Amino acid sequence: MRRGFAFVDTKDGPVSWFGVNFWSAAGGPRMWTRYDPELVRAELAVLREHGLTLTRSFFFWPDFMPEPDRIDESCAAAYADFLNAHVETGMRTIPTFLVGHMSGENFDPPWRGGRDLYRDVWLLDRQSWFIEQLTARYADHPAVAGWLISNEMPIYGEPADRESVTAWAGLMVRSVRAGGGTQPVSIGDGAWGAEVTGTDNGFSVRDLASLTDFLGPHVYRMEDDRGRQHFGAAFICELTTTLGSPVVLEEFGLSSDFASDEHAAVYYRQVLHNSLLAGSTGWMAWNNTDFDELAGQDPYRHHPFELHFGLTTSRREPKPQLREMARFSETLAAIDVLGCEREAARAAMIVPEHMEGDIPISDGDDARFAFSTLRQAYTSAKLADLPIGLCRERDGIAEDCSLYLLPSAKQLTAPSTGRLEELAAAGATVYLSYCHGTGSFQRGPWIAGLDRIFGVKHQLWYGQVDPIERDEVELTFRADFGCLAAGTKLSLPVAGNRHSRARLPVRATEAEIVAVDQDGEPAVLRNRVGFGWTVLCTYPIEHMADWTPGANPDAAVGLYDALAEFAGVRRSVRVADPAVSADVLRHRDGRRFVFLTSQSPEPLRVTPEVPAGELTGLDDEKPVNTLELPPYEVRVLRISGFDAA
Numbered sequence: 001m002r003r004g005f006a007f008v009d010t011k012d013g014p015v016s017w018f019g020v021n022f023w024s025a026a027g028g029p030r031m032w033t034r035y036d037p038e039l040v041r042a043e044l045a046v047l048r049e050h051g052l053t054l055t056r057s058f059f060f061w062p063d064f065m066p067e068p069d070r071i072d073e074s075c076a077a078a079y080a081d082f083l084n085a086h087v088e089t090g091m092r093t094i095p096t097f098l099v100g101h102m103s104g105e106n107f108d109p110p111w112r113g114g115r116d117l118y119r120d121v122w123l124l125d126r127q128s129w130f131i132e133q134l135t136a137r138y139a140d141h142p143a144v145a146g147w148l149i150s151n152e153m154p155i156y157g158e159p160a161d162r163e164s165v166t167a168w169a170g171l172m173v174r175s176v177r178a179g180g181g182t183q184p185v186s187i188g189d190g191a192w193g194a195e196v197t198g199t200d201n202g203f204s205v206r207d208l209a210s211l212t213d214f215l216g217p218h219v220y221r222m223e224d225d226r227g228r229q230h231f232g233a234a235f236i237c238e239l240t241t242t243l244g245s246p247v248v249l250e251e252f253g254l255s256s257d258f259a260s261d262e263h264a265a266v267y268y269r270q271v272l273h274n275s276l277l278a279g280s281t282g283w284m285a286w287n288n289t290d291f292d293e294l295a296g297q298d299p300y301r302h303h304p305f306e307l308h309f310g311l312t313t314s315r316r317e318p319k320p321q322l323r324e325m326a327r328f329s330e331t332l333a334a335i336d337v338l339g340c341e342r343e344a345a346r347a348a349m350i351v352p353e354h355m356e357g358d359i360p361i362s363d364g365d366d367a368r369f370a371f372s373t374l375r376q377a378y379t380s381a382k383l384a385d386l387p388i389g390l391c392r393e394r395d396g397i398a399e400d401c402s403l404y405l406l407p408s409a410k411q412l413t414a415p416s417t418g419r420l421e422e423l424a425a426a427g428a429t430v431y432l433s434y435c436h437g438t439g440s441f442q443r444g445p446w447i448a449g450l451d452r453i454f455g456v457k458h459q460l461w462y463g464q465v466d467p468i469e470r471d472e473v474e475l476t477f478r479a480d481f482g483c484l485a486a487g488t489k490l491s492l493p494v495a496g497n498r499h500s501r502a503r504l505p506v507r508a509t510e511a512e513i514v515a516v517d518q519d520g521e522p523a524v525l526r527n528r529v530g531f532g533w534t535v536l537c538t539y540p541i542e543h544m545a546d547w548t549p550g551a552n553p554d555a556a557v558g559l560y561d562a563l564a565e566f567a568g569v570r571r572s573v574r575v576a577d578p579a580v581s582a583d584v585l586r587h588r589d590g591r592r593f594v595f596l597t598s599q600s601p602e603p604l605r606v607t608p609e610v611p612a613g614e615l616t617g618l619d620d621e622k623p624v625n626t627l628e629l630p631p632y633e634v635r636v637l638r639i640s641g642f643d644a645a
Contacts (some may be wrong), residue, residue, distance in 0.1 A: 004241030019054030051329025135179025194357025216250030328559030345389025427528025482562030613641030
């Protein structure tokens with residue numbers, strides 16, 4: 001299965017954007033009425049010195065459009081100088097039009113009067129006019145790299161119905177084109193729609209993908225597990241790539257008030273590398289500078305942590321986050337990222353159609369449950385070094401994988417269940433771990449033919465669950481399974497609510513019991529289907545790990561590793577230590593780059609397994625057999641030798 005790795009296309013060819021969201025320390029959102037051209041040039045110079053080539057900039061709407069039919073000329077002149085400063089510095093920028101929301105507050109133009117941004121005809125006309133006018137002024141400037149319609153419009157305009165939002169977005173994009181803007185355009189909504197988050201806000205990422213040239217996730221996740229934190233942005237990017245558009249990580253970052261300098265650098269390092277491996281081809285950190293001089297100005301007055309999201313201090317001193325950006329910029333150049341692509345996925349994780357947010361008579365909890373469970377399962381799959389791709393059920397099940405994963409799955413459409421059975425019969429391995437879900441709506445299997453496909457007879461009672469009474473479950477393998485030898489034990493922390501903290505009671509009919517729990521009840525079963533296999537886990541291991549703080553690396557890492565071997569999934573690189581992930585990018589000239597990423601707080605010594613070829617340094621041919629990985633470090637190496645895959 002091909003994993004999305006698309007670059008934003010421009011008239012000069014594909015690009016990989018690398019930069020930062022920009023407000024000057026003199027004013028923040030009010031910088032245009034306090035414009036300091038010398039300071040702006042100094043701020044840009046520091047960014048450029050550290051390898052950044054792009055900013056995202058903002059037309060602060062209350063200042064740029066003080067009246068419904070007037071552009072403020074002093075702000076417009078300041079922005080023109082801002083563009084010139086980019087050219088002087090060797091940078092470009094992406095202007096953002098409808099900037100009403102910023103850093104914890106919504107700022108209206110004084111004339112809006114509470115009108116609906118999506119449905120009020122007069123206000124639609126005023127937004128369109130504003131966008132067309134500013135596009136016409138700046139479209140031919142060499143500093144303009146692209147356009148963004150808004151800044152987090154789901155917060156500023158609030159969620160709305162999908163039809164109105166999509167119509168609004170289409171009108172705004174056409175306004176850019178009417179103003180002569182030929183550069184790539186996107187919405188700036190954060191990619192927070194149901195297809196990516198499981199929560200329907202009206203901003204369908206699928207609909208918006210059809211209107212725009214790239215999709216731009218904004219990711220500021222708070223987690224109770226470091227592995228989930230480090231792979232969180234990558235998972236969002238991976239989900240977004242499945243919709244077929246180039247993905248630019250449009251906003252990510254952290255406040256120095258929330259993390260020490262050392263830990264902030266780790267977060268940047270992990271997010272940058274993991275999101276690249278997840279298909280992102282552009283990055284814009286939030287944001288360029290701290291704002292200590294603006295402590296009395298809203299929104300910083302009431303959201304004081306927003307003062308310190310900068311890559312530099314307010315005195316333009318580089319913070320560790322900026323040094324990580326510089327290091328990543330060097331990596332992108334060393335691998336020639338525009339010539340790279342991801343390895344084809346040999347394992348597919350199914351994204352259920354119920355997560356799309358528009359299944360009739362269904363429970364919204366189920367969509368959010370699917371997102372949360374998939375996020376944890378993705379983390380486990382990465383730590384198991386699986387060449388994993390996300391496969392959206394709505395778009396059809398990919399036919400060219402050896403392994404299909406349905407982690408803690410409550411729901412699947414009937415046609416997809418049948419298709420997976422066919423794929424198993426043709427030689428694939430299909431894995432399902434069962435979960436009742438976290439809600440009470442139609443609690444039970446929404447998986448047609450479960451008994452037949454997995455060679456079991458379930459023993460459920462109507463409307464009831466079989467609760468797990470222990471705080472930990474131990475699975476003991478009766479038979480060899482992949483790389484798990486008979487006698488191996490896997491320990492699972494038990495978690496969930498009164499609906500989901502439950503197992504699936506079964507009797508084996510055709511299936512072989514591979515592992516049992518402490519009570520001797522079937523826990524993992526495999527069933528021969530044609531030329532392939534189905535594998536059933538009766539415990540919701542991914543869901544329970546998702547609800548457990550500090551769970552990773554969890555038991556699913558070992559199980560997924562075994563499933564990969566059992567299914568014959570070929571991995572270019574494998575590291576036995578579950579705290580290290582291994583992934584590969586391929587260059588069109590034949591080079592293969594290996595990324596080894598540690599999730600360990602302690603130094604590790606690892607010996608990667610490379611079935612075809614050998615590891616060498618990135619810039620030399622010296623063999624690398626065993627290497628030291630400092631805590632949370634990322635090492636980039638090469639695989640020498642020919643690989644026909």
